[in-house]
Amino acid sequence: VFPATGYVEMAMASAAESAGAGPHVVEDFLVHQVLTLRGAEALSVQLILTPRAAGESSFQIFSLEEGNDTAWRLHASGKVRAAATADGDGRARVTEDVQALSARFGEPVPGELYYERLRGLGINYGPSFRGVVTLWRREGEALGMVRPPSELSFARNPSEFRAALLDTCLQVVGGSLPAGREAEELYLPVGFESARVWDELGSAGAVWSHATLRAHAAGAEAHTADLKIYDDDGRLLVEVNGLLLKRAPRAALLAGAELLDEWFYGVEWQRADAPRTGEAGAGLDRPEPGRWLVFDEGRGLGESLAQLLGSSGERCALVRPGDSFRRVSDGEWSIDPKEQEHYRLLLAECGGGGQPLRGVVHLWGMYGEGKEEGKAAASELDDAQELICGSALFLVKALAGLGRAEAPRLWLVTRGAQPVKEPHGWLSLRQSPLWGLGRVIAREHPEFWGGLVDLEGDGSGEEASWLAQTVGGGNGGEDQSALRGGERYVLRLKRRQPARKTDDAFALRGDATYLITGGLGGLGLTVAKWMYERGARHLVLLSRGEAPPSERAREVIEELQGAGTQVVIARADVGRAEQLARVLADVENSGWPLRGVIHAAGVVEDGTLLRQGWESFAGVLAPKVAGGRNLHELTRATPLDFFVLFSSVVSLAGPPGQGSYAAANAFLDALAHERRAQGLPAVCINWGPWAEVGMVAAATNGGRKEGARSSDAGEAITPASGVVLLEKVLMQKWAQVAVLPPGWLRLARSVSGGRASSLWAELAGETRPPRASGGTAAGRDLMRRLEASPVGKRRALVVEYLQAEIVSLLGLDPSKPPDARQGLFDLGLDSLMAIEFRTRLESTFKSPLPATLA
Ligand SMILES: NC(=O)c1ccc[n+]([C@@H]2O[C@H](COP(=O)([O-])OP(=O)(O)OC[C@H]3O[C@@H](n4cnc5c(N)ncnc54)[C@H](OP(=O)(O)O)[C@@H]3O)[C@@H](O)[C@H]2O)c1
Incomplete structure (x- = not known):
């Protein structure tokens, strides 16, 4: 299996060749499909570097089997740029006392034992890749002392040497994974947020690789870790942030399965x-x-x-x-x-x-x-x-x-x-x-x-x-x-498996217009950039225009216009037929006919149904229900290549607090099927949450600036993977597909309090019982303790249990439980937490409780 670090090395080398010597930063790196080398079979590998904004290029790495001159396979993609511009937050290079760091761990494990375990999983590293000499580990963290590959020479082939040493350093992350299922399964690096080389790896003797997991949930489909590699003196050599590891069945690995293909789900009657x-x-x-x-x-x-x-x-x-x-x-x-x-x-x-x-x-x-x-x-x-x-x-x-x-x-x-x-x-x-x-x-x-x-x-x-x-x-x-x-x-x-396409690569037309409603929003702008990369040259971004475009919107539009793309910002409310008709008439008069629609306009307003009035409910319905219908009616006679409806997994999962949004998206789900039945193009995508951009990231970042990195890469779709997934969807014949990141199913179960609808029954075996459903350990024990206690002591036990649940729900200091007479909403409980609280109590007492409880 070609190592992921090999792609990184290729990207950095080509950036050095085209834009001058480094240091460089590789960002939004994603492995799409494992490149498996079999015996003497020859392969051509090609890297395409496309200059973007100042000092930044995007890259894609493809392979082509000998004797087949059309079926290029995409293996990896990302961005590379000069480190000076990327490191705008002015962080200095750090040093670490590696000896003191190792002393924080317990007994070291000899590297050979680690490789022994990997051999048991069917993974045999060659001698150049077996460099972990000693491994220290504890849950969520690992440190490895790694010797450089003695079989390779830095002087003769620095790229090969660096790729092998870096790959060996990445192996240390495996040591930080939680014990349990992870110990029996293989997790592969499939991408990272950013990687920066501070100093040449070849100059060091032994190096130290220190991995820290961002979350410790056991049994997850994916884990995210940060990695720092130091030399013997503790000077930072390489830094990898947001390294995403995904569980990879060995069979899939050997078959060269496309890793993102596992993100698709169909809704079937x-x-x-x-x-x-x-x-x-x-x-x-x-x-x-x-x-x-x-x-x-x-x-x-x-x-x-x-x-x-x-x-x-x-x-x-x-x-x-x-x-x-x-x-x-x-x-x-x-x-x-x-x-x-x-x-x-x-x-x-x-x-x-x-x-x-x-x-x-x-x-x-x-x-x-x-x-x-x-x-x-x-x-x-x-x-x-x-x-x-x-x-x-x-x-x-x-x-x-x-x-x-x-x-x-x-x-x-x-x-x-x-x-x-x-x-x-x-x-x-x-x-x-x-x-x-x-x-x-x-x-x-x-x-x-x-x-x-x-x-x-x-x-x-x-x-x-x-x-x-x-x-x-x-x-x-x-x-x-x-x-x-x-x-x-x-x-x-x-689960839904996409049909393999080996022929044409996906391409958009330079002589047509593409309309993106919600085009100035987080996903809209990401899609606009991707459309340009796929050949589109005339884009209409539709927005109500009540607020001035965000900083990111201005940047993206400037970048696209600078690259020669015509970008029109059309002011219209998609829910108002006459306004949309005006925009469509302008497109028709432009000479660049409309050939594709992405309906990404939407608003969300969180709030439980008990707190919703009809007006706010209708406000959330409008862009999707009236908007979807208007788009459908007004483009009916236009020969479109695609009509994509951005729906959400929320319409299927129905999370508490999103009643109006779920209803709005359910309309789009049906609209796609209805259009198909009428012989019109349509696909509806029930997206899982996106990271970094868009409404979910804005809500979870709690006001942090857009573009801030999300720490839950395994549980959200990064923009880099999002556009790849969109492209894959467009190459299928599906009417509706849910696109869910690997960690999402576990999350879905845990928020549903274990009472997931029968809709999820098929996938139940793939997910672990939710942690939250049973509430705290105190809850699981409570009924037994109540039965064993005299009647007079039971009230105190229940109070103590309720306090423990509230502490766990609100993340309070367990040593200072809240006063039993204090109002729950005064403590910071919101209406969604109230539902979770009630669900926990119902699960403990095995009895339904009224909605007005908390
Ligand atoms: N982000 C996610 O994780 C996620 C997940 C699942 C599904 N989705 C769906 O993907 C789409 C894009 O989401 P996003 O995250 O990019 O949200 P976003 O950043 O809030 O963008 C949505 C845009 O829609 C526009 N809009 C709202 N009502 C409109 C109307 N009546 N007419 C015209 N434009 C309207 C808004 O722009 P103006 O205010 O300028 O009009 C807004 O910028 C939405 O439909 C959303 O439901 C997103």
Whole structure:
């Protein structure tokens, strides 16, 4: 296997040749595909260095097998620049007392033992690469004394010598990985943020390599480390920051698998057994008859459902949208859907009378649904969202207000809103946001979550009884299901392997225009740069223009214009059809026809559903729902090469606090499928979080300047990998794909409090049980201790446990637990932490708790 350090050496050497002797810094380095050398097989390797801004070049390294003159394979990419400009923060070169450093560790391990273990994993280093003489290690940190390769001569071939010595130094990072699964698996360096050579490696005798992990989570798919290499006198020779190590199955290594290919996931509907039958209709498992509320869709389904529920002894009321709060007749209510208070009154009126309110079935998404909905005006779509999502939002608030642990189950039912079976005919786009919203309700309010159900597009006689069974408890633990052709389907996220392309490299056209909505945002600018690198020469970056472009935006635009690209900043709100139409008309008149669209406009507003009003919710929907639809309608007649919708994994995972954003993105998910069905190009990417640029980095950096390095490289997509992944997606025929960094699945499980939706069931085996779900050790022990204690001592134990949880959640000093009478929000608990807190308590006490607990 060609060492990663070999690429770095190539990049530095070519930079020295083109721009003068170093020192140089290599940045955003990424290994795309391992280069495996087999026996006498000859390969051509080519490095392409492209000058960018002053003193900086980007590079790509390809290989070509002998006898094949088209299938170039990309192995590595990055940037290289003169160190003087890169080191703008004026850090001086450091020295370290290496002897004192080694004394901080315990007993050293002879290097031979380390290589012995690697041999056990099937990795045999050649003699030039077996230079770790002694290794000191402890969790999260390792130090190695490394001897230079005696088989190689610096004088004869400095590049070869340096690459081998540097690679050996990188091996030391393996010693810092947590004990456990890591010990049995191979982790390969696949990239780094920056590497700088301070002094020539060949001048030193033995060198010291010191690796520090940024986070210690065991069992992770990826780890990030920082590495410093010193000479015997402790002078810093080389510094590598943000070294990303990824778990690499040996088989994949030998097959030359593309490392980023493992980041793709597909959302698939699969056939499942029918729900339990045998008992008539709903109310399965019920101890006594109860009441139901059906938010009727006015076309007969609600009435059939109510009848079926009634025939099995339940009492059922139909609720219809009207202009006032009114009891129309026995079992029939009318409410004004825009009045939050009406939902509360309704539950108060219908929840009493001795019979428990067992379930609420929301069919209001189906109002106005049908093949004609695509012809409705944009304003109608916005109004429809107020009825569809707004009613679900107000229902959630009213249900949470009941404050009961045994709250009625909420079911959201749509018709034809999911692409269950291909070809799926038409999709009801207007209902699709409910799917994103529902997934967030599931996570914020598991105490009353029932599930999401999608019925057949053109209706079927048995669906009412199927629905009655599903909402009555026969859903087999699935909270997302669909009915098609009388059969039941459930949703799963699965790994997706891209088809190998060995022919043409990806290229954009110099004689066409490409439109990026949200083009002045973090991802938009990154995509704009990438488009230029792939040959685009006319870009339109769309922005509402309420604030002046950021410093980064100005820099990027200047750089692109300086390189001869026409960049137009178009001021328009993508959600306003007339404004977008104006921009598109300008493009048409420019002489450079529109050939590709990237829809990256979006806003996010964090806040749990209980704290959301309709106005802020609608504000988040607008750029994606109205914006997506406008783009779709207004470019329908334009022959586009691609139409890319930037959605988020949030629409699938539904993390707490992102209800409106999940709903907005779920619309884009459906839009991509609908366009495909209409024979139009489209792909929707459910991106995981990006590092360094964009809205997630801005939020996690807590106001730090954009471009600050994120420390969670394994759990976020760096811009360098992001554009490579985008390019890979564009070379596939997918309608929708989730792109998730390796550490993300573990994270997803841990934030879901271990109660991940069945959507993740296929991948469950790949992730570790979440750490957070069980809360602290005190929590896991509590029930046993309570049982063993006299009644009088139990209260103190519970208080002590609650204090420990709060300390762990808020990161307080454990020696100073908060006063038991102090308000939790005064201590700094926010609404998202409150959900996590409640989830922990539920997991400890194995019992649902009301949403208003904290
Ligand atoms: N960053 C991530 O980690 C991540 C992850 C998953 C998905 N995404 C998605 O990727 C896209 C780009 O995200 P980002 O991180 O680059 O966010 P960003 O930096 O906030 O950029 C989004 C841009 O959208 C523009 N915008 C918002 N509403 C608009 C409207 N109605 N009309 C026209 N432009 C509008 C805003 O520009 P103006 O204020 O100038 O109009 C903003 O700069 C978003 O759709 C986001 O949902 C991002």
